[in-house]
Amino acid sequence: MTENLRFDLWGSLHELTIDENIKQQSEELFFKIKDFEGELDEQKTLILMRCCALVASQSTTMTTIDGGEIKGNYMNISSFLKGTPTDLSFYLGYLEKLILHIPDNIGVIIKELIRKIEISTIMHKKFVEIWDKAELKGNDEFLASTKQFLWLLVVNAKSALKINSIFESGYLIIAVYNTAFCSFDSHSVGFSQPYISELCRIMKASIEQTKSWDENIKVLLTDYLQKGQLCSKNGNLSGMFSGSVLNKNISLLSSMYQSSLNQDEFDERDLILIKQKIRTPQKPRCIRVSKPHEIVGKVLKWDEPNNGPSISSKLNEVSLPPASPFIPPPTPMTMTMELNNWFVDLLDSVSSPEILLKQAVPEYLYEGLIFRRNDMLEATRKVFDHRNIGTKNSLGMMFINENFEMQEITSKTPDQNTRVEELKNFFTIVIGRILLKELEKSSTSETLARNEEFNRGIYACCLEALLYLHSVVSINFEEVLDICGSNPFEFWKVINSFLQFDCSIPQSLRRHYREIEIKIISSLAWREGSKINQAIKSLIIGIQEPNETSLFLRRVLSHCANRILELSNCLGLTEVVREEIWSAFKGLLSEKTELLINRHVDHMIVCTIYAVCKVNSSVSFKQIIEKYRQLYLEEQNFFKKVYIDEETSEDIINFYNLEYIQAMKEVIMQKGMSARPRIDILHPASPLRASMPIQMISSGVISSIMKSPMKSPFRTPRSEILWAPSESFSPVPKFVSQKINFEQGQPNKKPKIIDNILQVKQEDIGPAPSLKKDNSIN
Known part of the structure; x- marks a missing residue:
């Protein structure tokens, strides 16, 4: 690294005791990200470097006291995230950006760290x-100390019981608060008593599950008292909250x-114990939002008597606004608690999932x-064990068994993976109910039971x-x-069946599968080698595809219509x-389907909007991307990395100039109209609003043999207006900016790229056309 690229603010990060090797790796990563971020103020610069140092430290190993080796260095994770006051979201945002520039094994560690912090x-x-x-x-001071004490109880219990999921954390918070409130x-x-009911209502938690957590917390706190790890004024749990021992x-x-x-x-103590630095008071910024539908009549009624409160009104004469009739939006924790309650109730509702499955299929199946x-x-199980998924809860139960003499729980073997056991019962219930519904509908479930792709797809949904x-x-x-041996198309086909097996599936889970469906139809299904390749090729040569392929293509069409609108x-x-945009985009889907290979549908939509607006109005790429x-x-880097070939990715503007406009200029000029569409189902005659989303069902992709023959990368007088010369994420290659002019003399020497193209034309068509020289460009 050259001296002019050395980071010059290490003095402001003196508390980061890291060696020169980590500093050098941090600087290399820092300047790589800074090129994308542009100019940063000093605070953001320090935050970014802290994140780079944290990532770099995870690529090193340190020797433990017993001679072993572990990832990281001697500094705690929180030490990297302290010292530069800001919201944690800034750090998490930079860490997410760094994941794209680091090895996959380090990326997994950083993702897990981000999840824990969230x-x-x-x-x-x-x-x-x-x-x-x-x-x-x-007393305010007493209440502040009580709040700190309760939070420390929560994080200590979370650490002792090895809790690392949102819903378990929610039950832990309820149990700690209930224990404290009962002592006050x-x-x-x-709150009204019993407190546990009120707390469960706020958290949308199950009272039965909360009671077991409440007992465990009381046992844990009693153990702390007996070991002298906590003090009590009267020797009981209630005495821990006394003011005389609270600070201790x-x-x-x-x-x-x-x-x-x-x-x-x-370090979760930082969330409540950290003291904010005094800063210069600033006037709060307020963004005015115009809501004309809420204004009825005159705003200021000077000609009418004022019946509201005045300067002489007494407090009891002022009427308060009515309570809002709207339900407050769900929070991540309440949604997770609701989802967990549904999941637990589902597993508890079937005492023997295997018996349910036996009722749905013949014995031989x-x-x-x-x-x-x-x-x-x-x-x-192999993947879960390798990633330490499903093992931490068992460690927590072992902790309880060893310390609290709860022998009835020791029947579980130490190596049993709790998550795999949950998945086994969950999948058996889901597939059993689906097959039972099929049995009621068509008097036989053999077809679905024999369908391996269907079974693997349902298992993937459960996982x-x-x-x-x-x-x-x-x-x-x-x-x-x-893991499941499935693919995006098969997964998409079974989403509906999975979501219909139980009518009480929480909305948060339904939304999650909606997001997955969009991901499949937008990008995963268009990767080279997927099943839609064969389907598209069959449609091009006139072979009728199965109904599920038609449903998938209609879903793609309706999704794109919604995005465009x-x-x-x-x-x-x-x-x-x-x-016109809709007509041109239908032309892309039908006539230039190969453009979607290994790319995202939204890239094509953005390019089509720009190309059509280039002819009709002035809308820049920047404006379209901002609205998107x-x-x-x-x-991450959605518009900066668009597939060109196996070795090259470009930003959206270079992709537009290099690939998109070469393939689409004729379609744009013809406004998407075609005498006979290559793929009828992707080029309906219906207008934009008539093509809005339909219900989801299936998914797929295209092959390299369908790629169009090479097009000229040069502008012509007819298509010049479609190019985007003045906008760029990075410089456009020189050959893109050249023109073909048919009104001047012939050049003395043809560039190599032109020569290659003309050789292809010479073999396929005949004599190559002569090129005119543009004398206006000196």
Whole structure:
């Protein structure tokens, strides 16, 4: 690294005791990201470097006291995220961006770290929400200390019981609060008794499950008292909250938490114990939002008597506004608690899932289903054990058994993976109910039971639901398909069947599968080698495809129509321009389907909007991309990395100039009209609004042999208006900016790229056309 690229603010990060090797790796990563971020102020620069140092530290190993080696260095994770005051979201945002520039094994570690921090912040937010709703009465200093003490109880219990999921954290918070409130004077708590019912209502939790958690917390706190790890004024749990021992208990809990904290764990004490630095007061910024539908009549009624409160009104004469009739939006924790309650109730509702499955299929098919299920479970178990999924809860139960003499739980073997057991029962119930419904509908379930692709697809749905419930991010959706031996198209086909097996599936899970469906029809199904390749080729040569392929293509069409309509509305385009965009895009889907291979459908939509607007109105790529980002959740580098070939990716503007406009200029000029569409189902005559989304059902892709012959990369007088010369993420290659001019003399020498193209034309067609020289360009 050259001296002019050295990071010059290490003096402001003096508390980061890292060696020169990590510093050098941090700087290399820092300048790589800074090229994408542009100019940063000093605070953001320090935050980015802290994140780079954290990532670089995870690629090193350190020697433990017993001679072993572990990832990371001697600094705690939180030490990297301290010292530069800001919201944690800034750090998490930079960490997510860094994942794209680091090896996959380090990326998995960082993703897991981000997930843990997000769970901690969600926990803290819900903890504070309940604290505020409780409206505890008392001395301000006492209440502040009590709040700290309760949070330290939560994080110590979370650490001791090895809890790392949102819904388990929710039950833990309820149990701690219930224990505390029962120790307080009832007049000082704003909740009515029994407190556990009120807390469960706020958290949307199951009272039965909460009671078991409440007992475990009381046993844990009693153990702390007996071992002298906490103090009590009267020797009971209620005495721990006495003002005379409260600060001592805070110190004891903080020390206990510090001793159990590993280098790869986030220090959750920082969420409540950190003291904010005093900053210069600033006037709060307020964004005015115009809501004309809420204004009725005159705003200021000077000609009418004022019946409202005046300067002489007494307090009891002022009427308060009525309570809002709207239900508050769900939070991540309440949604997870609701999902967990549904999942637990579902598993409890069937005492023997295998008996349910036997009722749905003949005996000779039952054995085959069980064999296939166990085969997929074994593949899942290997991945779960490797990623430490489903083992931490068993460690927590072992902790309880060893310390609290709860012998009835020791019947579980130490190596049993709890998540795999849940998945086994879950899948058996789901496939059993689906087959029972099929049996009622058509008097036989043999077809579905024999269909291996259907069974693997349902298993993939169950596995994805389980990972979503437990907030597991170390296994992505594509890995789920690999584990199950399924593919995006088969998964898409069974989504409806999965979502219909139980009418009470929570909306949060339904939305999650809706997002997966969009991901499949937008990108995963268009990867080279997928099943849609064969389907598209068959349609081109006139072979009728199965109904499921037609449904999938209609779903793609309706999804694209919805995207075009939403973006057009945001850009303020006229109805005529919208229909031209829609017509051109149908031409792309039908005549230039090969453009979608290994690319995202939304890239094609953005390019089509720009190309049509280039002819009809002035809308820049920047404007379209800004509106896109306002509407949709954009993936990392979504517009900066668009597939060109196996070795090359370009930004969206270079892709437009290099690939898109070469293939689409004739379609754009003809406004998408075609005498006979190549693929009829992708080029309906219906207008844009008549092609809005239909219900989801199936998915697929295209092959390299369908790629169009090479097109000239040069502008012609007819298509020059379609190019985007003035906008660029990065410089456009020189050959793109050259022109063909048919009105000047012939050049002395042809560039190599032109020569190659003309050779192809010479072989296929005949004599190559002569090129005129543009003397106007000197």
